[in-house]
Structure formats: C-alpha cells, structure tokens
Amino acid sequence: MPPSAAAVRSILESNVTYLNGDQIKALEAILQNRRSKLLQEMRAYLYREGDHGQRRLAEASGAGDGAAATILAEMDIGFLQHETAELRAIDAALARMATASYGTCASCGNDISLARMRAQPTAHMCLACQQHVERHRTCDSARAGSKME
Ligand SMILES: [Zn+2]
Secondary structure, rough: OOOOOHHHHHHHHHOOOOOOOHHHHHHHHHHHHHHHHHHHHHHHHHHHHHHHHHHHHHHHOOOOOOHHHHHHHOOOOOOHHHHHHHHHHHHHHHHHHHOOOOOOOOOOOOOHHHHHHHHOOOOOOOOOHHHHHHHHHHHHHHHHHOOOO
16 A cells, blocks of 8 residues: 555655665655656647647648648647656656665665655766766767867
C-alpha cells in the first residue's frame, strides 16, 4: 500500500543526509503520482489539440502546397515536448529505483544528498557533477561562438 501524503512528508522531512529505503518509497510515491498526472494531462491535451488540429488543417486545405506542414509546424508542440521529457525522466528514475541505483550519482558514484533528491526526485547526478556538466556545456557553446584560440 502506498504511504499517505502526510507519511510521505514526514519521512522526507526526517533529519538525515542521504536517502534510506523509506525515503525512496516516499519519492517513488511522488513520482508515480506525478507520472499519472502527466499522462492524464497529455491525454487531455492530445484530445483537445486533436480537434483543434483538424480544424486548422481544414482551414489550410486549398491554401496551396505545403500549407498543411506549415500549419502543423505552427501547432504548439512545445507543451508535449516538455511533458514527454519529464515523463522520460520519471521513468528513468523509477527504473533506477528498481535496480537500486537510485540516489547514486551516475557520474562519480557518490550518494546524492537527500536535500537534492527531495528538490528534484528525478536527479541522476550529484550537484557537483551536474554543475560540472552545465559549466562545460556553457564553455563549449561560448567557445563555438568565439574566434579566440
Ligand atoms: Zn557526482
């Protein structure tokens, strides 16, 4: 039986630095909850957008070659991209729970702090490694745009 919301809160507020089994269960409940909400939202969005998209396609018909593609490209798929990415992150986190690698940094192998996992239950890197990756990403794009070196 999944823990109640209050139980989840009190488990996660306990004063330890790293995740224990109970806390992983609590985070799993949060992720599962978020996952079903996301799927619900995506279904609702597709249902609405299905009608909307067909109307716009109907408007576009007779507007000439390539119009349908243009209309489709104009449709707001940003929402779904965001939701899909989040869903993928949740599924990956749940898979890590199943293999007991959840809460361990995928880069350096150290435990990720509870504070970080609580703030971002889908985190797969510790803060130091995450920042390292982000710094390098910033450096790479800065370098690509500069004529120095
Ligand atoms: Zn790390």
